[in-house]
Amino acid sequence: MSLRRKHRRWYRVSRWALLPVFIALAVVLVQTVLSTAPANGELPRLVDEEMSASGVLHPLTAVLLNFRGYDTLLEIGVLLVAVIAVWSLDASGKSGHLRLRLPSPNNAALRVDLSIILPLMVLMAGYMVWIGSYRPGGAFQSGAILGAAAVTLISSGMLPAPFGRSRRTRLALAGGFSFFMTVAILTVLFKGRLLNYPMAWAGTMILLIETLLAVSIGAALAALFAGVAGIKVDEPGSPSRREERGP
Amino acid sequence: MTVVSIYGITGVLLFVMGVFGLMTQPHLLKKLLSLNIASAGVFLLMVALAYRGDKLDPVPHALVLTGIVISVSATAYAVALAARLQKITGSPTLEEPAVDEP
């Protein structure tokens, strides 16, 4: 019996053997959920108490950008890493991984639709950042909308595809993170603690950060999309567009 | 059985299912989907836990948000990688087994 065939058999057998193990796992976990102690409510209370010092009004934003702002900082880093990693997979930037067939950029209806939708989306994104300080919203939501706008543009063939790797794009991508990190380190200079915003400035700074972050997140999401879905345009003349890329 | 328990149990079941899928589905995209299901399960549990007590706990929500971003990033990268793999190896699955005879 060849090894390969042997493995297939292992594969089949082990699949069935997995089932009881995972059922047991499920049982254990369910039991654990059921026996979890009731919340002690300490943390929500602390959040409440410190809201006034957080510079924002919405607890979620407060946690996200102030109390646990460091998590968020790193998480933006993760996003940036993902972009870099995706790009690195296709170091030349010439071809994407998936092929999408694009509609013609000259489609009038599409153009009209986009010309309405896109400004709305940008507006919405700005609003989301603004509202984040006292209602659900914030940089991520905003960034997601911006990203979606970019994706729309890309898939309609209006944005150079694949999403350009020009320095401008890279600055947009890295800008949010860099700014956030710079602020973080500047607060060390002034307050001796990472991300310790001066109380009076907290709100402003968070807003500033969120704005920049939103741009970066949007860019990142779009870049991820573009990186995964390299666009192939069948029409003549399109190669010139395809070749456009960063230096 | 409280609402929290129902969400929570759903969460962990999703988690187990996701992991099971990851282990058993050969196709890479299915593996990724399974992973996403699993992470959705965990996030669901987190959100459910936030609803305990008299006051809504904002911390798990923030954590979930963070988790989602991470999950998105990772998934995007994984998809790109899977696509790249398929392009190079011609197969949407990982070789089984990975280790060759030396």
Next chain:
Amino acid sequence: MIPVLQQPETWLVAIPALGAATTFAFREQGRRGVVSFVLAGIAISTAMTFAKLLLRGPYSHSIGGWVAPLGITWQIDGLAAAMILLTSLVGVMISRYALEYFGSSAEEQRQAAYFWPLWFFLLSGLYAIFLTADIFNWYVTLELSGLAAVGLITLSEKPQALTGSMRYLLIALCASLFYLLGVVFLYGEYGSLDLTTLAARIQPGSVTQVALALMTIGLIAKAALFPLHFWLPPAHANAPSPVSAALSALVVKAGFYILLRLQLVLWPVVSTRYLAIGLGALGAAAILWGSAQAIRQSRLKLLIAYSTVAQIGYLFIMFPLLHAGWAGDPLWASYAWAGGVYQALSHGLAKAALFLAAGVVIHAVGDDRLDSLRGLGEKLPLTATAMALAGISLMGIPPGAGFIAKWLLLSASVASGQWGWAVVMILGGLMAVGYLFRVYRRLLTARDVPVLHQPPRRMEAVALTLAILSLVFGLSSYPLFYLLRIGAPASVGLYLEGLP
């Protein structure tokens, strides 16, 4: 300026991260300058962190000024410092190496353009892991470093590298989820993510146990403990050599580090010794299995990668020894503690040296088949020396740093009467001899090899430096132990308190 100087630990995270963003945004322009700046920054911040630690003793840094459990707190003590030391040493060396490794060809320049940001993010993530004491923050940092690591592996466009990294990615993500699930359960039970707070609150109970078990699973998969190690060899062996070095020396240590922290803080309260013995058993199995696999390999980097699988096993043998100490003479636990940490450090240095040396070999002859090594000892004497010196540490032979680790672990196991671990460790040492000398004897074989490319001297020098470092730490353990003693938990600090 004074506050900056007072908080050098923040720069450890910030400088590489900003370096990453810069090298990403600006690519070739001034890369060498940026890299030099980052490396200098790392070196200075590391030194200052140590200085601060020595002057002030263990300290914490509440991020944003929010004390735990509301905010995220960093705990800087001897253990963190030891890992930071390892990261800085290896990190700087790998960076220096990478400057030479990526040549001037267009292809290599493109690789370099992605290497630097990913690599700096990885470094930043690692520092973040070692600094923090927040269980959720660990999840984030693990993901940051994990994703960067996978990205780095795929810089090598070999199909094996891609499949390896795909596996690694999937396993890492899955492991993170396990860990996260555990974190969620712990949060649900105790309402805090801060390690110190948790330590104060934690009680034995089924939820706690399950949570810890879940976290443990996730972490041992990240640390590539047998039998969850299978992703490691293909990934580490097929990555570009500086990346392999970073992965084996640093990244796998992250999982171990977190587990150790948890163990130290939480487990004395809740854990049973059987769990520790279980981990130890896996460690022992890893030693034997990894070594046996390494002996079978016919490719240098695979051999080294399997050696990593084996060496990680030693780290986990520390756990049952710790428990035996807690149950018996605290001195034993302190032996195990010092030995385990030393193992992490010594393995890091030695393994980095080995992988970097392997990179030189590949550079010179084009592949890493063991048989290509024949006669290279004469052609690449520095590299051969580096391999030899690094091997001394891995084999656990004095004056390698690995000897000190093994000595302490052996002492703990013999003193506590747990002979099984001792036997496995000794066997592991002998098997290490077995696989390493498969390399050396080829190096020493008489054969006239035409070296295809003379590798840059600097690459060789870096590998050699790391190897020598692994001996320097083996000649005297005091410097590291002075560091490690700072803020060592009382449960493991007895031995180090004996320091003059």
Next chain:
Amino acid sequence: MSAMLSTLDPGQILLATVLLLPVLLLVIALVPGMADRIFGLAPIAALPAIPAALWALFFPDSPFGAIELNVSALVLGARFALDLGNAPWLFFTALLWCCAGWFGRYYLAHDERRGRYGGFFLGAMAGNFGLILARDPAMFFTCFAVMSFMSYGLVIHDGRPASMVAGRVYLGMAVLGEVLQFAGLVLAIFPNLGTSGLENFQTLEHFRASDPWVAGLFIAGFGVKAGLLGLHVWLPMAHPVAPTPASAVLSGAMIKAGLIGWMHLLPLGLDAFPVLGGLMITLGLAGAYLAAVIGCLQTHPKAVLAYSSVSQMGLMTTGIGIALTAPYLVTALIPAIVLYASHHAFAKCLLFLSVGLKSVRNLTGWERVVFWSGNSFAALALIGAPFTSGALAKAALKDAVGRAGLPSEATIITLLTFAAAGTTLLMLRYLFTLRTIAYDEHHASPVGVWQPWLVLLTGIIVGPLIVALGVFDHAHLGSLPFAALKGVIPMVIGAAGYGLVRRWLNGETPIIPAGDLYRLYAATGRVIGAAFRPRTQTGAAAATSGIADGFRRFMQPVSRALAQGEQALSVWSISGLAAGAVALILFWLAQ
């Protein structure tokens, strides 16, 4: 050095000269090109010993009388002494060496390897002198070994196959002897050891055997050299093949080293070991007779002489045996044995040299007359014919034995007496076979070769007398019946016996080959050796490669299993299974 010299008194300087002169010449001979020149100086090396011995013998109270020389730095603290006890030995030994060396100058003048010969000769001489003079065990043992090993070079001098075989046997036996002596010495010291255990071991007296086992070791150890029956096989093999002057000193002087060893280290006069004594007496007498019989069957005169030596040594062994049995007799026996040894030395040396002489001189005219009469005289002396030194020696021996009061005393005396019959037989055989030695004109020597021969001939008459005067009080000497005509009876029996068997002895090859028991020993050795001899591969190598093969065979499936195991673990579902299982186990363990 001068300071060291100044602390020495003249006697010590003389003693040092006796010891060092041969060594010095030997060292010079090692310089390339010097060996052939030094060769001729060999007799001179022995010269200082003769006056020194005589002085000590006759003027014991003078500054040269009883000399002691201690060199603590040498080996384990060397001590040398020259006194009444060893002066007779030194006297006849030195004379023999001198004559043999002198003879050798002529005899080996054309030999291309004479330089090498000279070196070994000097070395053996140094050893021989040293062992006579040594008073501490290490030095004694050292000199004994030096003498033994140096003689090897003499035995195999001509390099012919027979010589090589003989040399091998000689060396083997010598080493065996050394080893037995060594064991004896080591065992002997213990009862005399101080409590601290680290005191210096002063003199040979401390090493006297105090229990029968140790004595047995000494008897056997020195018995090799002394040609004790059973250990004598090297003698008849080595003597015929060695160059004549070497045979002469081997048989005349060196063979006596065994006796000296016995005298030093057996507890003569202290303890009675009747069993061992009886054994020695038995072996000695048996040797005396058996050697005569076997010797008679030889065809080469030197082989006959060698057997004669065995036979004569048997008589001396008997004397030692009696001394071991009856300690009170020692004072009488020892001088008798010394006398006998010296007498035998002179006679045997002359006989050996005669064999050589005949081959290098074309004997005509007066030379012929002198030759045969000298030979006959020596033969008669050896037999113990009345008025010869032999008669004197035998009389002294028998006289001493006669005072023993042993139960078997009469038998022993009778046997001693009639051993002369055997000796007669041997001497007749010798003279007969000597005739067959032909003149070899390639080695023709000048007339000077007669000089040492003539000195020795004089020595046969004078030498034993000098010794006797030195060791006996003169009154006792006068009372010895050395002129008794009774001694003729065994001679007649012997002669008659030879007449009877003579016709059978005319074959070309000896009926029993020289070395008699050697064949037996060699065969035994081969059988034992065969058991140890490797088949195709040596044992450990075979075992090692066997283990390696086995290991490889064992490792093949292990390696395969490892490969499959690792592959299996990399299958998702299996690793998942493993992970799940680990998880469940951890859950369980955590409870």
Next chain:
Amino acid sequence: MTSLDAWIPLLVLLTSFVTGVIILALGEHRVAARTALNLIGAVAKMGLVAMMLWGVFHGHEYQTRIPFLPGFDLVLRADGMTVLFSTLSAGLWLLTTIYAIGYLENSPFRRRFFGYFSFCVTATMGVSLAGNLVTFFLFYEMLTLTTYPLVVHRGNEKSIKAGTLYLAYTLGGSALFLVGMVWLYSIAGAFDFTETGVLSALPSSTHGSLVIIFFLFMLGAGVKAALFPLHAWLPSAMVAPAPVSALLHAVAVVKAGAFGMVRIVYDVFGIEFAETLQVLTPFMIMASFTILYGSARALVQDDFKKRLAFSTVSQVSYILLGITLFGPLGTVGGLVHLVHQGVMKITMFFAAGNIAETLHLHKISELKGVGRRMPLTMGAFSIAALGMIGVPPLAGFISKWYLGLGAVESGNNWVLLVLAASSLLNAAYFLPILRVAWFERPDRVWEERHARGWLEASWWLVIPPVVTALLTVLVGLFAGSDYSPLQWALLITGREY
């Protein structure tokens, strides 16, 4: 003076270590610089060791302490035994270096060879200077590792195999040693080597463990000392170049094993305590068996170096025999044989190497008449061989004499039988070599003498064996003098009881 005293042990190590490093750093073709370095290093080391010799004799303390682990220092210290062994090593290193320079003329990999050669000597000196078990183990392992490149120096299939075997054995032994060491420290804590040992104060409940520890140590060291059945690496390691074999057999590896045993028995356990534990007899028996076994195996080898190798197996066990014979005399015998065997064996290997190098003869049966072609070499060999047999007054006799006395003193008269049988066997395998070389006619025409002059080979090759042969004579002949190894051994022994 005092401050310098603390540095001397370290300097002794550095003289060869630094030499090795520089040699490795120099290029392959820097022959003159390398030769000069080698000689300077060797002479400097000799000088320092001589200084220590003088100092120890006059009661100076030489000790370097380097903090290593909390509770454990690396201690380099010169005591009587150290000086005994380091004098031997330093002296023979000088000679071997000279020899190796001549031997390896024009052969490849000389840089590597001399580099590791120097390290090897550093390790050996470390072994001798080690003041506690950890330090000892450190250098012991260093020795193993640095010898490996020398064993496989030729880099062919055969030498690689031999190297693997060598490693398998020696590192296996080290593992045993390590276990013993860890165990012992866990019972007794940290301690330095002390005359008369340190363990006798331990409670009797630990004695069971101590017995096992003793076995672990002795077997661990026994591998290097080629104790049967752990000896198989030694004969196969003969593929190494002659200077390596010489060093391996006479000074470095084998001797380090034996020296380790000495340390364990005397300075860790203490001979009297070891006797109380009744652990000496098994090793006495093992040593005796090895002595006979090695000799018997040597007897049937026709390969010159193989015969010498098995002879080493046999001879080194004399040392163990000496130290396991309870009583000062046996100790003296063992200690003095440590030196004597080294001097004699190195002579033989030099000679064998000379013959192989000059005449390309490797089998004993081919040596016919070599004595005439190479009288100095063969003369040196003969002296050494006779010494090995125990012919007085050469070095081997002195050893055997004390061993014999020791056997009787300790009441093990049967050991005498072993000594006797071994001497006979020694004679049986050495004397034929002498016979063949000196007294048989050559069956071929030798090549012309070495072009360089009147010597039979390059003087680099001839001087060392002649010197060591002279030493063989001198240490035996003048054993009674105040400066002989014997007196030194007596001095040491006086302190051990």
